[in-house]
Every structure is written in structure tokens, then in C-alpha cells.
Amino acid sequence: MSKDTSAEDPWHSGGKLHPVLGTRDPQLADAQRVWGEDFEPVDLSELEGADPHLEDVGEQMRRLRDALTGIADSGADLAEAAELLRRAADIVEPQSPDQATRLASQWRKGGPGARRTNPVGGTENVIAPPLRAFGHPDGSVSARITLGLPYQGPPGCVHGGMSALMLDHLFGFANHWVGLRGMTAHYEIDYRKPTPLLEPLDMKAWVESHEGRKIWVRATIESGGELRVEARALFISANVPLPGRDATAPGEER
Numbered sequence: 001m002s003k004d005t006s007a008e009d010p011w012h013s014g015g016k017l018h019p020v021l022g023t024r025d026p027q028l029a030d031a032q033r034v035w036g037e038d039f040e041p042v043d044l045s046e047l048e049g050a051d052p053h054l055e056d057v058g059e060q061m062r063r064l065r066d067a068l069t070g071i072a073d074s075g076a077d078l079a080e081a082a083e084l085l086r087r088a089a090d091i092v093e094p095q096s097p098d099q100a101t102r103l104a105s106q107w108r109k110g111g112p113g114a115r116r117t118n119p120v121g122g123t124e125n126v127i128a129p130p131l132r133a134f135g136h137p138d139g140s141v142s143a144r145i146t147l148g149l150p151y152q153g154p155p156g157c158v159h160g161g162m163s164a165l166m167l168d169h170l171f172g173f174a175n176h177w178v179g180l181r182g183m184t185a186h187y188e189i190d191y192r193k194p195t196p197l198l199e200p201l202d203m204k205a206w207v208e209s210h211e212g213r214k215i216w217v218r219a220t221i222e223s224g225g226e227l228r229v230e231a232r233a234l235f236i237s238a239n240v241p242l243p244g245r246d247a248t249a250p251g252e253e254r
């Protein structure tokens with residue numbers, strides 16, 4: 001794939017995902033094929049939370065997550081925070097249905113699926129960085145993120161599993177962006193140089209080729225203009241049962 005030279009490049013700009021295949025909108029077409037005609041299309045990058053308080057709770061949890069990691073030797077007094085957090089958990093827990101009920105509710109017809117709660121980009125998920133991906137006219141998708149101490153593996157570096165997780169997720173977006181859909185079947189990763197914490201990471205993923213149910217994808221992570229990680233994967237279009245529904249999310253049929 002050639003490098004994106006679009007003047008409207010949404011890289012890092014917070015821009016919306018937008019269609020790239022002429023007049024056909026692959027996101028809308030795929031969504032309607034999965035969810036039916038009454039599916040309300042929402043740009044992933046612009047997906048609103050069902051409840052603004054939920055987004056806010058997620059944000060406050062992430063602030064705490066980042067502030068707490070590595071705090072042990074600072075002499076901080078956490079007694080009041082621990083009490084407040086216990087009270088918060090006591091308020092939320094009794095109101096939260098069991099996980100199987102919540103899972104089915106996520107995948108109800110017209111529901112959000114895991115988009116708001118997945119472990120990479122889910123703004124309601126405290127373990128998600130959260131990563132935001134943007135689509136480009138050349139068919140690639142990209143994301144920029146700076147990871148902090150919660151994601152440390154080697155000293156001062158991003159945990160290799162975190163890099164693999166983020167790129168696997170980005171592969172999903174790369175498929176989605178060009179109207180494909182699949183499950184990771186085979187995944188290879190090369191760690192070329194250490195990936196730093198506290199420095200911006202530029203990630204890119206794209207579909208290299210596609211034949212029948214097989215989709216070959218590639219991705220990179222760069223930092224400071226240097227290649228840190230490169231990955232290749234084979235995705236296979238597959239029907240995935242939807243929790244709580246007598247339906248599947250169909251794989252790519254072309």
C-alpha cells in the first residue's frame with residue numbers, strides 16, 4: 001500500500017472514520033448485513049456512551065490507574081481514597097446485572113456490541129489505553145498513543161503482549177475499513193527495537209491481500225521515526241455466534 005498523502009488525512013486529528021470504496025459505505029453495508037436495516041450507523045471514533053456518567057467513571061478510573069501505578073515508594077496516603085473507592089464499589093455493584101445478562105444486552109439487536117468496552121479502544125474499559133483508530137483513503141488505518149506505567153514490560157518499555165494486543169485490534173479495524181470481517185487465525189510478530197513507554201507510538205495496519213475467506217494483514221509500530229514492531233496475520237472470515245441471540249455475525253462472503 002502506498003503512503004497516505006491525502007490533504008484530509010485524519011491521522012492524529014480526531015477525524016471520523018469515513019468510506020473509501022466509492023459510493024459504497026463498507027461500514028454501513030457491513031453493519032446492516034449483521035444487524036439488519038434498522039441498525040443505526042455510528043462512526044466508531046465518534047461512538048457516544050449510553051450514559052455520560054459511565055464515560056466519566058471510565059475516565060476517572062483511568063486517571064486513578066495511571067496515578068496509582070508505581071506510587072508505592074512515594075509516601076502517598078491512600079486511606080481516604082481507599083474508603084471512597086470502597087463506597088463507589090458498594091454503590092455500583094448492587095446495580096450491575098450479572099455478566100452473562102450484560103453480555104447478552106451488549107449484543108441485542110442495535111446494541112453497541114463490545115465497541116465501548118473492548119480492552120483496546122473501549123472508553124468504558126479501565127484496562128483499555130484507550131486506543132482510537134482512524135481510516136485513510138489508501139485503505140490503511142492508524143493510531144497514535146503514548147502508553148504509561150500500567151503497560152510496562154521490560155524496564156521503561158511497553159510489554160510485548162500489549163503491542164501484540166493493540167496490533168491485533170488494529171488488524172480488525174483494517175479489515176473493517178475496507179469492508180472485510182474475520183477472526184485472527186495466525187499471527188506473527190517481530191520486535192525489532194524496544195518500544196518505549198511515555199513516548200508517542202505510531203501504529204499502522206492494512207490489508208495486504210484477500211482471497212476467498214483468507215485475509216492477510218500487516219501492521220507496524222514506530223516511535224521517534226524508528227520501526228519498533230512489525231506484524232503479519234491471517235484472518236479468516238467466520239460466523240461468530242452472538243451472545244444471547246439466535247444469530248451470528250457473518251463473515252465476509254465475497
Ligand SMILES: CCCCCCCCCCCC(=O)SCCNC(=O)CCNC(=O)[C@H](O)C(C)(C)COP(=O)(O)OP(=O)(O)OC[C@H]1O[C@@H](n2cnc3c(N)ncnc32)[C@H](O)[C@@H]1OP(=O)(O)O
Binds near residue numbers: 238
Ligand atoms: C466493528 C469493527 C471494528 C473491529 C475492531 C475490533 C477487532 C478486534 C479484532 C480482534 C481479533 C481477535 O482477537 S479474533 C480472536 C482470536 N481468534 C480466534 O479465536 C479464532 C479461533 N479459530 C477459529 O475459530 C477457527 O480456526 C477459524 C474460524 C479461524 C477457522 O476455522 P474454520 O472456519 O473451520 O476454517 P478452516 O477450514 O479451518 O480454515 C479455512 C482456511 O484457512 C486456513 N487456515 C485456518 N487456520 C489457519 C492458520 N492458523 N494458519 C494458516 N492457515 C489457516 C485453512 O487451511 C483453510 O484453508 P484452505 O484449505 O481453504 O486453503
